[in-house]
Amino acid sequence: MAKRRRMYSRRRRINYKPILFLAAIIVILIAVVLNIFKKDSYISKIDEALTEMSQMSGTISIVSKIDATIYEKDGLKYSNQHEGIKRLTSFDGKVSDDSSKVENVKSLLDSLLNSDETELVSELPSKDDGYLWLEADIISEHEILIFDREKEYNFDLYYHIEDEIIYLKEKYFDEFSKRYNKTNFQGYKATDEFISILKELTENQAGKREE
Template sequence: MARRKRVYSRRRRINYGRVALLIALLLVIVLLVVNVFSKNRYVSHIEEALEQELTLMTGSISTVSKVDATIYENDGIKYTNQHENIKRLMTYNSSLSEDMDKVNDVKTLLENLPNAEKTEAIAELSPKDDGYYWIEADIFTKDRVLIFRVENEYNFDLYYDMENEAIYVKEKYYDEFSQKYNKVKFQGYKATDEFIDTLNNILK
């Protein structure tokens, strides 16, 4: 009687090295996607600007009764900040030694924003009799990318609701006159005690 041959199926060995590499690649892709979206956040750009070597910082603090941050265009010329009842309270310029205390105070205001508690996101800020403090900050920096030195410019606008002690900035950051801003909501933040104290100190 002939012997029957037993047929054994060969078990495929799992290549754990390839699996680990595939998982690592997927994680890198996910992190890159998350980083791209998070980098466009307004607050992320504030953090980025403050981490670099500052070459110039200028701006002002004003009161306004109504915020209009729409980007308009007329005959190819773009403009914005058509707020109502603008009353300029102070200006600052880091190139002036006598302004350095004010510059450092405004930097403190900016540094507080990433640590502040998020509140609501709204399409527009309602007019108020008490109004808003409008804090403008134009920051110029130097940074190193590989072996190259690059210069960057950042333009920030913060709106402080005096009545509710809340800070508003756009959710996303674009170039100063980008009309993409017109579709972006304001993100609210609860002002920290340090923010309020510093602002009061600047304006006293």
């Protein structure tokens, strides 16, 4: 009886290791790129500054027209050429009487981190006494190896009183970077906590505006 010769097809084993390795590299690269953009966001810098804050100072004013353009003349850069500025109050962490105001401003900024994003706009429309402008300069201490290093942050927030929307630049750069001129404003819906703290900081100041 003739023997049958069986034909076996050999299955090729696919080596998935290079594919998985390549996929892992792509995922890591995407994560790194997203993290870079996230670190440059204005609101992430506020979070970073508050984490290691050692000093804070600034002002709160009523403003009618927002002009956050960075200008340069004779080699000097300047900004905040707003119109209708009426200063309501100031705060300085080095002044003992301002300690409660500084804590309130810190809580105000901290509550902003929980706000929902709204629209992205290139400029803010003029409105008589329509905005509250919070200017805050924060110094934080970061430990690098065995050394402490101070870092200064400069923040400008614009609160649309009627719409209860907070506007700040979408990206954070050095204080007088002209890249701000091409950066849009990101809107955030003010939380009840934000509105409550802001009222506490300003409600008794309208009748005694600082010059």
